[in-house]
Amino acid sequence: xxxSPVTWAAILxxxxxxxALKSAGPLLLGDRPLPPRLARLVxxxxxxxxxxxxxxxxxxxxxxLRPGARLAGLSRRLKTW
Numbered sequence: 001x002x003x004s005p006v007t008w009a010a011i012l013x014x015x016x017x018x019x020a021l022k023s024a025g026p027l028l029l030g031d032r033p034l035p036p037r038l039a040r041l042v043x044x045x046x047x048x049x050x051x052x053x054x055x056x057x058x059x060x061x062x063x064x065l066r067p068g069a070r071l072a073g074l075s076r077r078l079k080t081w
Contacts, residue, residue, distance in 0.1 A: 054074070055074070058071070058073075058074045059071070
């Protein structure tokens with residue numbers, strides 16, 4: 001079974017939009033450095049995104065474990081870290 005042409009069109013449009021967004025930063029900033037406030041924000045993004053991904057994964061599948069057990073395990077892990 002093949003995918004419908006509408007699906008491929010949506011994929012291509014989304015891919016082009018993603019490419020445009022990723023290239024907008026270097027094209028707009030060029031060789032200029034980031035402002036200090038934005039540079040501090042950029043350094044804080046990876047830990048925040050990682051924490052958000054861990055929380056989503058810990059609570060995303062309610063079938064395998066109860067959310068209470070998942071939260072207890074996650075809090076225990078964070079305490080030992």
